[in-house]
Amino acid sequence: MQRYSAFSLVRHALSEHKHWRRAWRSPAPKPRYDAIIVGGGGHGLGTAYYLARHHNLKNIAVLERGWIGGGNTGRNTTIIRSNYLQEESQGLYELARKMWETLSQELNYNVMFSPRGVLNLCHDEHELKGLRRRVFANQARGVRGEFLTPREVKQFCPPMRVDCPRLPVVGASLQRNAGTARHDAVAWGYARAADRLGVDIIENCTVNGFDIRDGAVRGVRTTRGDIAAPKVALVPAGHAGVLANLAGFRLPIESRPLQALVSEPVKPCLDTVVMSGAIHGYVSQSDKGELVIGGGADSYNGYSQRGSPHVLAGSIAAVCHLFPQFRRLRMLRSWGGVVDIAPDASAILSAAPVGGIYVNCGWGTGGFKATPGSAFAFAHLVAKGEPHLKGRAFTLARFATGRLIDEHSAAAVAH
Amino acid sequence: MLMIPCPWCGERAEVEFAYGGEGGLSRPVVPGDLSDGEWADYVYFRKNPKGTHCELWHHLHGCGRYFEVVRDTVDNKVHGSAESGSDIRGVSDVKKV
Structure with missing residues (x-):
């Protein structure tokens, strides 16, 4: 990968900017990966990046139905804050806010925080x-x-x-x-940094089924063929329920x-x-x-x-x-x-009822601000099978135990 | 804006109504018999389909009644509506308004 810097800008200016390389490859899907991430928004691409960067998982694919960052990542109003009411939310959102401060340097991509x-x-x-x-x-x-x-x-x-x-x-x-950041840049920055670490980013690839045997996932069926993987991480935002339905479980999401x-x-x-x-x-x-x-x-x-x-x-x-x-x-x-x-206006970062499937959803109207923290904590969960300290309250189990994280009052607007 | 067909008042603009969530849910007769998981399923888990959805609407600024509507959540086409409690999830049986 070519590094972006003032020097590279000057160098390319001399050749009239004709020789910039693509920021990420466009590979065909391999038959098998160690982990598949479904959803190529900021949270999904970030998850792939942190899996590769911190958890030494290099054989990863991100499957995106449309194009990178074309869903909610490119449609939000780019606001970043962490002034939530509950302790659990403050921990996760403040982790994310701190990560925003150095994200441009970490990714070598200006996210304009x-x-x-x-x-x-x-x-x-x-x-x-x-x-x-x-x-x-x-x-x-x-x-x-x-x-x-x-x-x-x-x-x-x-x-x-x-x-x-x-x-x-x-x-x-x-x-x-x-404050704010540039939403597209977050998707592109994570995509480029993950690609550099060997992650395959596969666009125009819709997941339309799961290969589930003995209660555990073995792979996914997509419009670009079947792909095997022992771990499948779902980061589909609004389509969480659709994917959960394909995998045979329900989510408390509307x-x-x-x-x-x-x-x-x-x-x-x-x-x-x-x-x-x-x-x-x-x-x-x-x-x-x-x-x-x-x-x-x-x-x-x-x-x-x-x-x-x-x-x-x-x-x-x-x-x-x-x-x-x-x-x-x-x-x-x-x-x-x-x-x-979600019913309590808080996210879900959790293992699913099907073995090997993990879900990251429920960000509702305010997921953009959480992108780095959500991806970081979710990568930990996917890699280790154990929740990250900052994300452990955000399980699916909370709806049965009653330990909800009620953030309706801290959402920017009532919903 | 959606046009919602109230079974009593006819088709009216969405601003007259309040949305009531998924239709056809009934409260368990003896909640105490349910496990925590089953209770959570009743209280929090919804079908949330991409496609045909049976839902409750409340004609708040009209006749005040609740009723069920079958609407497609992708193209927002309303397939019909009926008095709450009637089974209109089989779309072919829906009383066309």
């Missing part, structure tokens, strides 16, 4: 109490967080209206070391549409991330200048990668209440993804 701060607004007394509780819970466990009065909110984010009569900002939490949109690009006008759970809207500005706006998930189950317009209209209305100056912006495009929501 930008710790520009994340504001979570509250608009009434009850929400304020909940938010203060969350800030205290964060502070007690070493996750950075502070509480801002309306005046301090205005100082931190001058373009925002804090005295809107309909939605007055009565306070906010601020995590200063949270797949729903989640939409987002971007405005036309404008000059820098918003240097932080603003989220409001009560009014179902959040906004940040990308490096290209587009305002990236997201909202709540649609209420119904759906795999269509599109949602209902009134949900999107609600998010836009909310953002325009807080930023009246955005009303005149034209919207460039909107899109939807299929998010896998």
Whole structure:
């Protein structure tokens, strides 16, 4: 693999950038692997990378139904934070947030992590109490967080209206070391780094069955032939239930549409991330200048990668209440993804009821931020068969024992 | 926006309704007889199909009734609806609205 550096940029400039090599190979699937990862988003590619890097598993394939990062990895609103309420979530999300800080160096690929701060607004007394509780819970466990009065909110984010009569900002939490990253770069960076370690990344390869004998997986059936493997790790986001169904088990997951949109690009006008759970809207500005706006998930189950317009209209209305100056912006495009929501709004990193199958799903509306931590902890589980310390609470068993990790209040928007 | 056919009020816009999740579930008659796993299955585990889905809708801003709808989760085509409790999972039997 050619290393990316200022020097390589200059060298290639001399030959008019005609000789850059592909960032990763495009191999045909081998008949057998030591481990197969189903799902070529950030979490799946990251899992492959950490398996190869830390667990000495080199004969790995990542099977992707479409193209790398074309699912939720390329459809989210790129927000990174770790200000969750429960201890288990704080551990995993904070692990991920710390990894974001050095991910570009580790992968030799600029993921453009930008710790520009994340504001979570509250608009009434009850929400304020909940938010203060969350800030205290964060502070007690070493996750950075502070509480801002309306005046301090205005100082931190001058373009925002804090005295809107309909939605007055009565306070906010601020995590200063949270922010955004470039979503595509995360998929591409992990793909390139995993490929360098010998991982086969196979695109346009749909898994349509499993070879299961004596309660253990022996391989997968795909549109590009049967592939044998003693371990199969499922990282399919919205399609978790579909794959589980093929493998003969059930998941406590419901797949729903989640939409987002971007405005036309404008000059820098918003240097932080603003989220409001009560009014179902959040906004940040990308490096290209587009305002990236997201909202709540649609209420119904759906795999269509599109949602209902009134949900999107609600998010836009909310953002325009807080930023009246955005009303005149034209919207460039909107899109939807299929998010896998668990009953407690927390992820599932677990061995499946079928031997040799592991599942990483349930990230719902907020999986992007967790990408490095999720992949790191999941690779540990797949390699050793034992959960990583930071991921051990996120089992399927919690739904029977009742030890849920309730994060509905810490999700960016209610769902 | 989805158009939901209420069996009593006819086809109305989705904003009048609240989604009620998977239809056709019934609470176990004697919950105490269930193992923790079986109880979890009833409370948390859902079919979540990619394709035909039987689901509950609540005509919140209308007649206020719950009813079951058969909808395709990929193309959002609604195949029909019926009073809650009737068996409409076999799509051919669905009362077309």
